[in-house]
Amino acid sequence: MNTLALEEPGRFAFREPTSPRQPVAGEALVRVSRVGICGTDLHAWEGKQPFFQYPRILGHELAVEVTAVGGGVTRVAVGDKCAVRPYLACSECLACKNGKPNCCMRIRVLGVHIDGGMQDWLTVPSEYLHRSAKLSLEELALAEPLSIGAHGVWRSGIGSGETALVIGAGPIGLAVIAGVRAAGAKFAVMEVSQKRMAFCRNHAGVETCIDATGDALEQVVEAFGGDLPGVVFDCTGNPKSMMSAFRYVAHGGKLVFVGLYPGDVTFSDPEFHKREMTILASRNATSADFDRVIAALEAGRILTAPWIEHRYTPETLVEAFPALLNPELGVLKPLVNWTA
Ligand SMILES: [Zn+2]
Ligand SMILES: [Zn+2]
Missing domain, CATH: 3.40.50.720 (NAD(P)-binding Rossmann-like Domain)
Structure with a gap:
């Protein structure tokens, strides 16, 4: 069981795992399988991410598996493998009302404004899950950067x-x-x-x-x-x-x-x-962007295999993190196998 928090710039710490919150109506409990690392995470580690608050559990490029659903959830079912659209929107501001929740005034991005996926379990509103019966967990973890x-x-x-x-x-x-x-x-x-x-x-x-x-x-x-x-x-x-x-x-x-x-x-x-x-x-991405990306991946129109050169475990990620800042390494998309 792994919960990894960025306690302050430059310092990760594993936390005692807490039991996951059971999903209420409209929510799903998911097990985190893969976590992609990107510039946002590196900037947070460096202390260069504006308005970032510590401690924070990073992780917004996520492939997950649904383990429980709350009442009324039909979008996903237990066992589904999903990408997560990590931009939680308020649904009340003008941007949200105009169909632009990706730039919601009160947006809360998992792993940025609120705790993200560098933990074994997450409870999220099911509307933020995008399932695929065809894609691998690695491909699902790439759906977020592809959707951007x-x-x-x-x-x-x-x-x-x-x-x-x-x-x-x-x-x-x-x-x-x-x-x-x-x-x-x-x-x-x-x-x-x-x-x-x-x-x-x-x-x-x-x-x-x-x-x-x-x-x-x-x-x-x-x-x-x-x-x-x-x-x-x-x-x-x-x-x-x-x-x-x-x-x-x-x-x-x-x-x-x-x-x-x-x-x-x-x-x-x-x-x-x-x-x-x-x-x-262009900010974040919408549900439609995720749907289009997943369809393109399923049709084999985007070949992502060469994107991932290095895979980490939560433990090796902590050791490797400072080195990821070195652009000469040529690490394109570092990926963490969060759980098997
Ligand atoms: Zn990212
Ligand atoms: Zn909003």
Whole structure:
């Protein structure tokens, strides 16, 4: 039995397990099987995650198995394997009423605002569970980061034959790449890391990689046959990249910030205005995004096996965590086998 809490920046501690809370009407009790690790967790460990409160049980990329359900639950049944949509919404604010619970004013994200999945049991409202009879637990754990990318692509409204530049090919960038490919767009990827570019070519079917360490604008124009791309997705969360991204958008095009930078991003108004550019933020993901991602995974349209290079147990995760901060390691999606 494992309950792992981040007590303060840089210090994890295992806690005595408590017995799980039985589900009430509308809820399900689930056993946590797989936990993916991402930048949010690393920033929390470093103490760089804004507004983060300690202690906190991390874990928001979850594959779980339903072990009990409360009254009235029909969405899932005992034994179902599920991905968890970890963005608990209030259902009362304007965003929620307008069908945008992913940016709820009072959102509580598991593992961020409230305790997450680095524990054996969770009790969650069943509407946040997405089951699949076909997918492996590892694939289900990847549904969350893939849905973040799918949401960014949905925000852009990009369609078949349109053009896209994806900046940054970490897990979220790869998720966006999967989405633009599914949309039938022609796309190129911009990266600074040779390792990630090689991964894109070898495992993500990316034909055109733009080296952002060189003169990127020229390469972008070349990649799209003399034009700029209609949609640019920035998946870096890096302010320099986000500010440069304005230059790569075609006139009349769109810029989608999927990555988040916890500070100010500034831009030249003439560069923005002359393009009559649309800038979009993309936050979290919706139930529909999860459904689309799970359908795509089930159909074999997203091959995630190469994403996971390293698997941990709760114990080895604690030892390995500081090393995960080193980008040179090339660890794409660290995954924890929480329970067998
Ligand atoms: Zn994440
Ligand atoms: Zn709300």
